[in-house]
Amino acid sequence: MADRAEPRRRRGRPRRETGDAGPGARERILLAARAEFAERGYDKASIRGIAKRAKVDPALVHHYFGTKDDLFEAAMQVSFAPAMDLPDVALSGPEEETGERLTRFIFGVWENALTREPLLAIVRSAMNNEAAAAIFRRMITRNLLKRMAPDLPGPDGELRMELAVAQLVGTAMLRYIIKLEPIASAEVEELVQRLAPVVQHHLTGAAPKGSE
Amino acid sequence: MADRAEPRRRRGRPRRETGDAGPGARERILLAARAEFAERGYDKASIRGIAKRAKVDPALVHHYFGTKDDLFEAAMQVSFAPAMDLPDVALSGPEEETGERLTRFIFGVWENALTREPLLAIVRSAMNNEAAAAIFRRMITRNLLKRMAPDLPGPDGELRMELAVAQLVGTAMLRYIIKLEPIASAEVEELVQRLAPVVQHHLTGAAPKGSE
Structure with a gap:
């Protein structure tokens, strides 16, 4: 789901300059995921949309939560x-x-x-x-x-x-x-x-x- | 939903050559609508898709059943x-x-x-x-x-x-x-x-x- 123009980023610890991790990034992603799934449903929700809501790079979402399925389960726990x-x-x-x-x-x-x-x-x-x-x-x-x-x-x-x-x-x-x-x-x-x-x-x- | 290239057809009795009405056309449309709504859900179902399933012109669907809402209600009755x-x-x-x-x-x-x-x-x-x-x-x-x-x-x-x-x-x-x-x-x-x-x-x- 990353921009085509960008080089494909490897999974793992996100790079400093895109990560914007900081304290609370994980929680921000989780709340963004909950909101995105609630509003759009599982089918229409996307990692990209969730990253945008949380103001982080999509790679960071993958880094913390893995696949869309994993993220859905984590958001459901919340x-x-x-x-x-x-x-x-x-x-x-x-x-x-x-x-x-x-x-x-x-x-x-x-x-x-x-x-x-x-x-x-x-x-x-x-x-x-x-x-x-x-x-x-x-x-x-x-x-x-x-x-x-x-x-x-x-x-x-x-x-x-x-x-x-x-x-x-x-x-x-x-x-x-x-x-x-x-x-x-x-x-x-x-x-x-x-x-x-x-x-x-x-x-x-x-x-x-x-x-x- | 009709092809852009075609001239816009007026509502009302469909023309002979596109209608393909014949006996049973109404029932065919209704069964097609029921199948389309069942498989795709209300949001994704379209008059065009239903017409295709029933092998009739979309205008005939409108002629018999009005709007998508009206057709959904008729299909629900079935x-x-x-x-x-x-x-x-x-x-x-x-x-x-x-x-x-x-x-x-x-x-x-x-x-x-x-x-x-x-x-x-x-x-x-x-x-x-x-x-x-x-x-x-x-x-x-x-x-x-x-x-x-x-x-x-x-x-x-x-x-x-x-x-x-x-x-x-x-x-x-x-x-x-x-x-x-x-x-x-x-x-x-x-x-x-x-x-x-x-x-x-x-x-x-x-x-x-x-x-x-």
């Missing part, structure tokens, strides 16, 4: 960070209130546009691009399923978690992306009250007959 | 057709089994790739484009909410329907698009058994305290 406490939040406190704690925590992340938009961008990208979907699968599995499922009753913890996630992600889609009424304008508290029992049921409710 | 019986299926039979009838019917549509792919394409387009989202909202409202909600108990039928749809659409997303395991490989019957009580709860269960 976008996911607000949700990282979810397993701790969900698993601390009485088991019969897990559904409500989890639902309330998720809406806390979503109702703040600063934390919501990067997460929605990930979902959008994952729905339209297989590379993005693979990274999304890995993140959900590592950060959510592996950490929470072992603490749920029964041998089917991962499937239970996913059905609860399906309810919550489906709600986010209709409310924040499709903006279908009345769900788009419903009070958060009303949604929490309606969804918490369902999330609780998925996580700890009786399994259907014959499925154990 | 894609939605297999789901159109959903309200009748859900509302016929004992009320306490509505959740199961609805869930089973939906998985019947989804498990067949021929009916699933066009529906997933609509969801993808609606998540990435506001024009497509507006058409999706209108279709859900007209075909599902207005037909089913009045038959549900209580004044909050539309919100109940949407929360049930959120559970099912979220499940479809994780299973068929993101392909997250174990939900992607779970047996349909297992998913129906687990989701039917939740859908039933949304549709007819007790409303949360203080929300009536």
